[in-house]
Amino acid sequence: MKRIMLGNEAFARGAWEAGVRVVSSYPGTPSTEVTETLAKCGDEVHVEWSPNEKVGVEVAVGASIGGARALSCMKHVGLNVAADPFFTAAYNGVTGGLVVLVADDNGCHSSQNEQDSRYHGRGAGVPVLEPADPTECKEFMKLAFDMSEKYDTVVLVRSGTRISHSRGIVEEGERVEREVIPYEKNFRKYVAMPAMARVNHVKQEQRLAQIAADAHEIMAGSIPLNKEEMNDPEIGIVTSGICYQYVKEALPDASVFKLGLVNPLPLQDIAAFASKVEKLYVIEEGNPFLEEQIRAAGIPVHGGKDMFTIQGEYSANMLRKGFGVALPDAGIDNTDAPGRPPLLCAGCPHRGLFHVLSKLKTTVMGDIGCYTLAALAPTNAIDSCLCMGGSIGMEHGFEKATGNSKNLVAVLGDSTFIHSGITGLVNMVYNEAKGTVIILDNRITGMTGHQQNPASGKNAKGEIAPALDIATLCRAIGVKNVFEIDPFEIKELEELIKAETERDELSVIITKRPCVMIVKQTEPPQMITDACKNCRQCMKIGCPAIEIKDGRPYIIKESCIGCGLCAKVCPFDAIKKEDK
Amino acid sequence: MEKNILIVGVGGQGTLLASVLLGNLALMKNYDVKLSEVHGMSQRGGDVVTHVKISDTTVASPLIEKGEADIIIAFEKLEAYRWLPYLKKGGAMYVNEQQIMPMPVVLGQVDYPADIDETLAKAAQTLVKFDALALAEEAGSSKAVNVVLLGAASNALPFTEEEWMDVIEKYVKPKFIALNKDAFAKGQAV
Ligand SMILES: Cc1ncc(C[n+]2csc(CCOP(=O)(O)OP(=O)(O)O)c2C)c(N)n1
Numbered sequence: 001m002k003r004i005m006l007g008n009e010a011f012a013r014g015a016w017e018a019g020v021r022v023v024s025s026y027p028g029t030p031s032t033e034v035t036e037t038l039a040k041c042g043d044e045v046h047v048e049w050s051p052n053e054k055v056g057v058e059v060a061v062g063a064s065i066g067g068a069r070a071l072s073c074m075k076h077v078g079l080n081v082a083a084d085p086f087f088t089a090a091y092n093g094v095t096g097g098l099v100v101l102v103a104d105d106n107g108c109h110s111s112q113n114e115q116d117s118r119y120h121g122r123g124a125g126v127p128v129l130e131p132a133d134p135t136e137c138k139e140f141m142k143l144a145f146d147m148s149e150k151y152d153t154v155v156l157v158r159s160g161t162r163i164s165h166s167r168g169i170v171e172e173g174e175r176v177e178r179e180v181i182p183y184e185k186n187f188r189k190y191v192a193m194p195a196m197a198r199v200n201h202v203k204q205e206q207r208l209a210q211i212a213a214d215a216h217e218i219m220a221g222s223i224p225l226n227k228e229e230m231n232d233p234e235i236g237i238v239t240s241g242i243c244y245q246y247v248k249e250a251l252p253d254a255s256v257f258k259l260g261l262v263n264p265l266p267l268q269d270i271a272a273f274a275s276k277v278e279k280l281y282v283i284e285e286g287n288p289f290l291e292e293q294i295r296a297a298g299i300p301v302h303g304g305k306d307m308f309t310i311q312g313e314y315s316a317n318m319l320r321k322g323f324g325v326a327l328p329d330a331g332i333d334n335t336d337a338p339g340r341p342p343l344l345c346a347g348c349p350h351r352g353l354f355h356v357l358s359k360l361k362t363t364v365m366g367d368i369g370c371y372t373l374a375a376l377a378p379t380n381a382i383d384s385c386l387c388m389g390g391s392i393g394m395e396h397g398f399e400k401a402t403g404n405s406k407n408l409v410a411v412l413g414d415s416t417f418i419h420s421g422i423t424g425l426v427n428m429v430y431n432e433a434k435g436t437v438i439i440l441d442n443r444i445t446g447m448t449g450h451q452q453n454p455a456s457g458k459n460a461k462g463e464i465a466p467a468l469d470i471a472t473l474c475r476a477i478g479v480k481n482v483f484e485i486d487p488f489e490i491k492e493l494e495e496l497i498k499a500e501t502e503r504d505e506l507s508v509i510i511t512k513r514p515c516v517m518i519v520k521q522t523e524p525p526q527m528i529t530d531a532c533k534n535c536r537q538c539m540k541i542g543c544p545a546i547e548i549k550d551g552r553p554y555i556i557k558e559s560c561i562g563c564g565l566c567a568k569v570c571p572f573d574a575i576k577k578e579d580k
Numbered sequence: 581m582e583k584n585i586l587i588v589g590v591g592g593q594g595t596l597l598a599s600v601l602l603g604n605l606a607l608m609k610n611y612d613v614k615l616s617e618v619h620g621m622s623q624r625g626g627d628v629v630t631h632v633k634i635s636d637t638t639v640a641s642p643l644i645e646k647g648e649a650d651i652i653i654a655f656e657k658l659e660a661y662r663w664l665p666y667l668k669k670g671g672a673m674y675v676n677e678q679q680i681m682p683m684p685v686v687l688g689q690v691d692y693p694a695d696i697d698e699t700l701a702k703a704a705q706t707l708v709k710f711d712a713l714a715l716a717e718e719a720g721s722s723k724a725v726n727v728v729l730l731g732a733a734s735n736a737l738p739f740t741e742e743e744w745m746d747v748i749e750k751y752v753k754p755k756f757i758a759l760n761k762d763a764f765a766k767g768q769a770v
Binding site: 002003029030033097135161162166167168169241245248315317329332333334335336339340341343344370373429430449539542544546547548558 | 590591600603604607616618619624627639641642643645647648659664666668669682683684685688689699701704714
C-alpha cells in the first residue's frame with residue numbers, strides 16, 4: 001500500500017521490513033520519530049530509550065554480537081557521545097546487521113551546532129548511506145542492514161532535517177523475519193585488545209576498498225545506490241541527499257552524479273563522470289567533504305565551496321543565484337516582521353525557577369533542554385550552554401577558577417542529568433566542590449517532544465517501568481545536602497537557593513513538578529482585577545499567556561492554564577482565579 | 581498541474597492536521613506530493629511553517645522558495661506578513677485575523693508592524709482575511725481553525741467537495757468528523 005510517510009517513519013518502516021529486532025536510541029531532533037515509530041510496533045521489535053547515545057550504541061553492538069539486527073538512532077551531536085563504541089565497533093564488524101542512524105541539523109533548527117556527521121563515518125571507516133527522499137529512507141535502511149551483514153561492517157545512515165522531517169509517498173513492503181544467528185564465541189573479532197585491533201583494522205580497510213569497488217552495482221531495492229544522470233554535458237554536478245533535490249529543482253537540465261554512498265567515495269566512477277562533462281561542480285551542504293576528496297583524487301572541480309557556503313541550509317533559490325538562473329517572481333521581497341522566538345509554555349514548571357534566578361542575578365551555567373529558553377528575554381537567566389550535562393563541569397571549573405561558588409549554580413533537566421550529568425556530579429564530590437546543582441525534574445524529556453526516561457516511570461513503549469529516584473542517587477554519590485522542592489513555591493525556593501549557594505559545601509536542589517504538556521489542566525485561568533497598578537511585575541516572568549492590551553497587562557484566557565505563578569509575583573494581589 | 585501551498589502559524593496552533601489532509605488528498609488523486617515541516621524547538625510557541633507541494637508530474641525539493649507559493653494559508657496575521665515574500669506574484673492568501681503577539685513585541689522591544697493589512701492587500705491577488713477562530717468556535721471547537729481555513733482555500737485547490745469530505749472522514753477522529761465538516765463548510769462560504 002502507498003502511504004504518506006515522514007522521512008523518519010520511512011526509516012522506521014525500512015528497519016522493520018529488514019527484520020530489526022533491537023532498537024536502542026536517545027532522542028534528539030531531527031532523529032526522534034524513527035525510534036518513536038518503531039516503539040509502536042509489536043513484540044517483534046524490542047525498542048528502548050537509552051540514557052544516552054553511548055549506551056544506545058553499546059546495546060546495539062551487544063544485540064548484533066548476540067545475532068540480531070540492531071539499530072541505534074541519534075542526532076548529530078549524539079554521535080559525538082557515542083563515538084567511542086562506534087569507532088571500535090567499526091573495526092570489529094558485526095554478527096547481526098548493525099546500523100547507526102544519525103540526523104544532522106544544517107541550519108541549526110533545533111541544535112547547538114551544525115556539525116557534519118559524514119566525517120564521523122569516514123573517521124570510523126564505515127560505509128555512509130545518504131537518502132534523498134522518503135522512499136530512499138526506507139530502501140536505504142533495508143540496504144544498510146544487508147550491507148552490514150554482507151561486508152561485516154557497521155553502517156552509518158546519515159539523514160538531516162529536510163530528509164527526516166519531509167513527507168512523501170512511500171510504498172509499504174512486508175517484514176522479513178530473521179532468525180537470531182546462533183552465538184559462537186569469537187574473541188579475536190570482538191575483544192578489542194591491541195593484538196586483535198591491529199588485525200581488525202586491516203580488515204576494515206579491506207572491506208571499505210571492496211565497497212568502493214562494488215559501489216556502481218549496489219542497489220537499494222530497485223534504486224541504484226549511486227546514479228549517473230547524463231543530460232546537458234555543460235554542467236556536471238556531484239551531489240547527494242537533500243541537495244540532489246535542490247539541484248533537480250533549480251537545474252533540471254544539468255548532468256548529475258547522485259551519491260547514495262558518501263563514504264567510501266567511488267572516485268573512479270566520479271572521474272568517469274567528470275570526463276563526460278565540461279565543468280564539474282560539487283554541491284553539498286556543510287563542509288567540503290566530497291569536494292576535498294574529489295580534488296585530492298586529481299579530478300578538477302570548477303565550483304564548490306568557493307560558490308556556496310559552509311553555513312546553514314541550501315535551497316533551490318541559492319543554486320539558481322549561483323548559476324545565474326532567474327529567480328521565481330515574488331510580489332514582495334521582504335517584510336520587517338518581528339521575530340517570534342520560542343518560549344517556555346504557559347504553566348511550564350521551569351518558569352518558577354528562572355524567575356527566582358533572574359531576581360537573584362545568579363550566574364547560571366546552563367544546559368540543553370526546554371529550560372535553555374530561559375536564556376532569552378525577559379528572564380535572561382542563563383550564562384552558558386554547551387552540551388548535554390556540560391553545566392555541572394562548567395560550574396565546577398568556574399568555581400575552581402574564581403575560587404568562589406557564591407550565587408553560582410548549574411542548571412540541568414532530569415533527562416540531561418541522567419544522560420551525562422551524573423559523572424560530572426561524581427567529579428564535584430570527588431574534587432570537593434562547594435557549588436550548587438539544580439536539577440529540573442519535570443518527569444519527562446521535554447524539548448524533544450516528551451519521551452520517557454529512566455526517571456519518568458515509563459519505558460519507550462509507554463509501559464510502567466522502574467523510576468530512578470534522583471535524590472537517592474545524589475545522596476549515594478556522596479552529596480550531603482540534597483533538597484526537593486516545588487519550583488512554584490517561589491518564596492521557599494528563593495530562600496533555599498540563597499542558603500545553598502552561600503553554604504561552603506556541595507548541594508543539589510531538585511525542582512519537582514511535571515511538564516504541563518503531560519498533565520491535564522485542572523485549574524481555571526487567572527485574571528487581572530481592578531487592583532492592578534500596571535507595575536508589570538507579571539510581565540517579567542515571560543509567560544505567553546500575558547499580553548499588553550490597552551496599555552495594561554492582560555491574561556489571554558485561552559492560553560492560561562491557571563498555574564498561578566503570575567499571582568504569586570504580583571505585589572498588589574491583583575491577579576485572581578476566574579470563577580469556575 | 582502544480583500547486584505550492586505554504587501553511588504558516590504559531591507553534592501549537594494545529595497547522596499539522598491541515599497538511600496531513602492536503603497530502604492525503606493529493607495521494608488519493610494520484611498526484612505526487614511532498615511536505616516539509618520543522619519539529620523541535622520552534623514548536624514551543626515559535627513561528628512554524630509547513631510546505632506542501634503537489635504536482636501531476638514529480639516533486640523534487642520538498643521546500644517552497646521565495647516567490648513560489650500559489651497559496652499561503654496563515655493561522656495568524658503576523659505570520660502571513662512574515663511569509664509574504666514566498667507568495668508568487670498573483671498568488672492567493674487565506675488569513676485568520678487572529679493576532680498572537682511575539683514576546684519581543686509584548687516586551688516593547690519592537691513594534692508590531694502597522695501596515696500589515698495594506699501590504700497583504702498589495703501583494704496578494706486574492707486576499708481572504710477573516711475571523712476563522714470565530715467560525716471554528718461556531719462549528720463547535722476553536723481547534724477546527726485549520727479546517728475552516730482549508731474550507732476557505734478549497735476554492736483555489738484542485739479537489740472536489742466529495743474528495744474533501746472523504747479525506748475528513750478518513751483522517752479526523754470519528755467524534756469530530758461532523759464538527760469538522762461543518763467547519764469546512766463555514767470556511768468555504770467565506
Ligand atoms: C548529545 C545530545 N543528545 C541529544 C540532544 C537533544 N536534546 C536536546 S534537549 C534534550 C533533553 C531535554 O530533556 P530534559 O533535560 O529532561 O529537559 P526538558 O526539556 O524536559 O526541560 C535532548 C535529548 C542533544 N542536544 N545533545
